[in-house]
Amino acid sequence: MDGRTISHKTEIREVRGWRLGAIVHRLKSEYGWPILTEYRGPENVAYYSMKPGFDRAALRFPRSARSLNDGEAA
Numbered sequence: 059m060d061g062r063t064i065s066h067k068t069e070i071r072e073v074r075g076w077r078l079g080a081i082v083h084r085l086k087s088e089y090g091w092p093i094l095t096e097y098r099g100p101e102n103v104a105y106y107s108m109k110p111g112f113d114r115a116a117l118r119f120p121r122s123a124r125s126l127n128d129g130e131a132a
Contacts, residue, residue, distance in 0.1 A: 059114065059126070063096070063107040082106050089118045 062068075069078040082104075085091040092109035119126060 059108060061108070063105045065103055065105045067103075078106070079104065084120070089120065091117060 064078070066076075066078050069075040075081075082093055082095070086093050092112045094107050094109055096105045096107070097103065098105055
């Protein structure tokens with residue numbers, strides 16, 4: 059949400075996570091998040107970012123991430 063583009067390697071390095079693709083899929087399909095996917099390089103590595111100009115107030119948050127919503131009800 060901070061404007062960065064992240065990949066699976068970013069997730070591993072920063073939070074030791076291994077399920078970025080699954081998380082992105084869930085946020086897009088179940089919660090309607092405007093996440094963009096760009097495939098780069100010969101290995102087609104997925105890079106994810108939020109659509110520019112998205113309305114953070116309109117996002118629905120999973121229960122596990124509601125604290126990211128600045129205390130607002132999701």
